Amino acid sequence: MKTFQTINPYTLETLHEYTEETPEQVTRRLDLAAAAQPTWAALTFSERARCFRELAVYLRTHKDRLAALMTAEMGKILRESVAEIEKCAGQCDHYAEHAEQLLATDLIATEARKSMVVYEPVGIVLAIMPWNFPYWQVFRYSVPALMAGNVTILKHAPNVFGSAVAIEEAYRAAGFPEGIFQSVIADTNAVEQLLTDDRVGMVTLTGSERAGSAVAALAGKNIKKSVMELGGSDPLIVLQDADLEKAADAAVQSRMSNAGQVCIAAKRFLVEKPVKEAFTALIKARIGELVQGDPTAPETAVGPVARLDLAETLEKQLQAALAEGATLLVGGKRDQCNFQPTLLDAVSPESTVFREETFGPLAAITEVADVEEAVRLANDSRYGLSAAIWTADLSKAEQLSRRLQVGSVFVNAVAKSDSRLPIGGVKKSGYGRELSEAGIKDFCVTKTIYIA
Numbered sequence: 001m002k003t004f005q006t007i008n009p010y011t012l013e014t015l016h017e018y019t020e021e022t023p024e025q026v027t028r029r030l031d032l033a034a035a036a037q038p039t040w041a042a043l044t045f046s047e048r049a050r051c052f053r054e055l056a057v058y059l060r061t062h063k064d065r066l067a068a069l070m071t072a073e074m075g076k077i078l079r080e081s082v083a084e085i086e087k088c089a090g091q092c093d094h095y096a097e098h099a100e101q102l103l104a105t106d107l108i109a110t111e112a113r114k115s116m117v118v119y120e121p122v123g124i125v126l127a128i129m130p131w132n133f134p135y136w137q138v139f140r141y142s143v144p145a146l147m148a149g150n151v152t153i154l155k156h157a158p159n160v161f162g163s164a165v166a167i168e169e170a171y172r173a174a175g176f177p178e179g180i181f182q183s184v185i186a187d188t189n190a191v192e193q194l195l196t197d198d199r200v201g202m203v204t205l206t207g208s209e210r211a212g213s214a215v216a217a218l219a220g221k222n223i224k225k226s227v228m229e230l231g232g233s234d235p236l237i238v239l240q241d242a243d244l245e246k247a248a249d250a251a252v253q254s255r256m257s258n259a260g261q262v263c264i265a266a267k268r269f270l271v272e273k274p275v276k277e278a279f280t281a282l283i284k285a286r287i288g289e290l291v292q293g294d295p296t297a298p299e300t301a302v303g304p305v306a307r308l309d310l311a312e313t314l315e316k317q318l319q320a321a322l323a324e325g326a327t328l329l330v331g332g333k334r335d336q337c338n339f340q341p342t343l344l345d346a347v348s349p350e351s352t353v354f355r356e357e358t359f360g361p362l363a364a365i366t367e368v369a370d371v372e373e374a375v376r377l378a379n380d381s382r383y384g385l386s387a388a389i390w391t392a393d394l395s396k397a398e399q400l401s402r403r404l405q406v407g408s409v410f411v412n413a414v415a416k417s418d419s420r421l422p423i424g425g426v427k428k429s430g431y432g433r434e435l436s437e438a439g440i441k442d443f444c445v446t447k448t449i450y451i452a
Helices: 021-042 047-060 063-074 078-102 134-148 157-172 188-195 208-222 242-259 273-288 308-322 370-381 394-403 436-439
Strands: 003-007 014-019 116-122 123-130 152-153 182-183 200-206 224-228 234-238 265-272 327-329 342-345 364-366 385-390 408-411 445-449
Touching: 014 157, 021 116, 021 123, 021 152, 021 182, 021 188, 047 063, 047 078, 047 123, 047 134, 063 116, 063 157, 078 123, 078 436, 116 157, 116 182, 116 308, 123 134, 123 188, 134 152, 134 157, 134 200, 134 308, 134 436, 152 157, 152 188, 157 182, 157 224, 188 200, 188 208, 208 224, 208 342, 224 242, 234 242, 234 370, 242 265, 242 273, 242 364, 265 273, 265 370, 273 342, 273 364, 308 342, 327 385, 394 408, 436 445
Parallel strands: 123 152, 123 200, 152 182, 200 224, 234 265, 234 385, 265 364, 342 364, 385 408
Antiparallel strands: 003 014, 116 445, 327 342
16 A cells, blocks of 8 residues: 655654555545535535634644644745635635625526526545645635635645645634535545546646646546636846835745745846846845744744655756856755755746746846846746736836736735735636635636526
8 A cells, every 4th residue: 555754844854644445445535525525515605614713723722733743744934834724714714704695696687577597516526636735725616615615625635634634624723514624644546546537527636737637637628617827937027117115025925935936036137238137236135134044943044845856856946046147146955855055147038947937035137138038038928917017107118918828916915815806817727716706717618507
């Protein structure tokens, strides 16, 4: 029987060993979910909301313990882990308050006596979630999905299986009926078993382009709805009229939080030529001041990368960029999973770190001659998750926002996920949306009712 180990990336200590569930155990989970879903869907929104309000209380009560587990499993600095748990509690409160309104019946004026569009649950939602936000990614999808009347089976990343177990325990402790939220300890083989079962209505995946391609193909083969939130190489455009101090603060925050392991982090800094030297100096100074080390220490700003293989991949990308002509300004050294906050200058649009997603504390600066080149290079990517524009001209920023081939644009702000706003990408960054009205409706069947 296959086993999985969770390993502390800072100490490389083995935390726990988990045994893979058998196909028979996975089938029992499916049976349990299928039996629970009709009763759960028959509850009123207020009854389901009551469970989520209890879950929010549980998360806030146990946030220190849950955050400590997250930090141990994937290296997130402790204050960021605590903030992540608090954000999950806020997600519970938000959809408990607004789900009924978001899924209200739409009455449509036609020649019929009555025409309406209603939003009904798809049934069982299979979720394949990543390790970089072990709690938030799960609550981001599961709260709206369950408030819509679905039930879910989570296949989490193996290096955060402890967090997956803790989330299932949280749902149970908050009073959710058995079978509403389950976490399966398994690898990709369970995904095929689950997706080929007719009782599973859809799959949502947040992860790499490679994983998304494989799961989307399997979902398509089995005629299953899917939502894919994949990788990103997000541009941050700094125009010459920008507030450079604020832009530099935001750029470093976006790129270096969670040790740079954020899909919607600004990864490519496209800076207009007149301010490129000044902006580079500001970024260099700020990155150079970041303290890297023990993620449980209060002074630490950047913890380790979550796994050794990920740190090694980032190091290879860095070395390739240097060989391609980039200039190393800060950082660049690695000790096991500890990768120094790094800044590269003179990064060519053909460089490895410009073309590929870099998942770690590595920022890349590319000079642009003007706004037109900034837009062209921002769009010159296989990815299209989010983008940021820094400028004093808000009218220009709005016009530029519409030209960027991404799922969201943030002006004079860093990209972030917000329960009130949809998140998702275009191109190789995926499709479908999570959060907001668009997100909860992606976990529903849209049904037309026409009464002549």
